[in-house]
């Protein structure tokens with residue numbers, strides 16, 4: 001134990017049980033602490049209260065169309081790679097009420113949803129996931145329009161990040177420059193070792209919470225172990241995506257025969273868009289009651305793979321699966337950059353793991369490249 005106080009940018013060693021106190025302080029401070037939990041053969045993000053709720057002693061193995069959890073028997077909480085869920089469900093909820101319309105004395109009156117938004121503490125955010133949140137910030141908090149629900153939830157957010165030490169086969173964050181280690185944007189960031197967490201302080205709120213805990217200055221041995229673990233994690237990522245000239249490649253490939261090949265395999269199930277932490281398509285649905293006197297308008301997640309999504313003015317602009325897959329990939333890796341200044345992919349690999357047809361964008365891009373070259 002040390003008498004020194006943590007400062008922003010400093011790193012301390014925290015005994016694992018101390019995380020319980022940190023979570024309790026966050027909850028006392030009005031945060032809803034959400035993090036990974038093992039449930040139904042997978043990892044989900046849900047409310048957690050203590051270290052015991054985390055998926056302790058679990059590792060994952062992910063391949064195209066394959067996800068497996070294994071028990072290691074070790075006392076480690078963050079050795080898995082996240083499952084299909086991402087943090088977007090909390091900042092951009094799958095279903096949001098926008099307003100209620102009521103008919104009073106023959107006139108319609110609108111009541112906007114001004115519900116107070118929950119204040120979340122995200123526990124265990126990976127580097128690629130934080131990059132995805134930063135991409136959705138660009139989408140929902142634009143200079144010309146800011147989504148009030150997203151803004152309120154984002155403004156109150158506390159991020160306890162974690163560095164990845166066991167990446168899976170579908171990860172390619174190193175190609176997208178987003179991981180596996182965090183650079184900035186968190187309140188606190190953990191690197192997990194067998195006995196302790198190495199904690200980096202990223203904000204004043206993170207510092208003040210850590211100051212209430214019992215911690216040590218990390219020994220050179222602990223620091224070297226953590227650095228070695230991160231280096232080995234980065235080395236273990238073998239899947240790559242060559243991002244050189246990617247936006248231009250996709251624009252040059254609009255008439256490629258490859259789209260028809262993918263169109264034969266793709267089920268248009270929309271899994272890839274729902275699991276993607278950056279995808280943001282939504283639809284507005286009106287729900288009138290049977291009296292005809294009130295109606296609610298809701299925003300619900302949608303997908304560019306859904307046929308109705310591109311239905312407009314009496315016709316569908318993307319009636320084939322080929323055209324919908326082309327739209328998705330071209331938007332992700334090319335026109336997204338025109339819109340928001342960065343690509344829409346962080347290399348988390350979810351769309352590869354959760355595609356039932358094993359369609360893999362890291363295979364599709366080289367195939368398009370080879371065709372353009374020819």
Ligand code: SF4
Nearest residue numbers: 276345346348349351
């Ligand atoms: S496109 Fe695929 S790899 Fe890229 S961020 Fe979305 S789910 Fe992850």
Ligand code: SF4
Nearest residue numbers: 266267269270272355
């Ligand atoms: S690419 Fe895969 S996950 Fe995406 S819609 Fe097609 S079959 Fe579904």
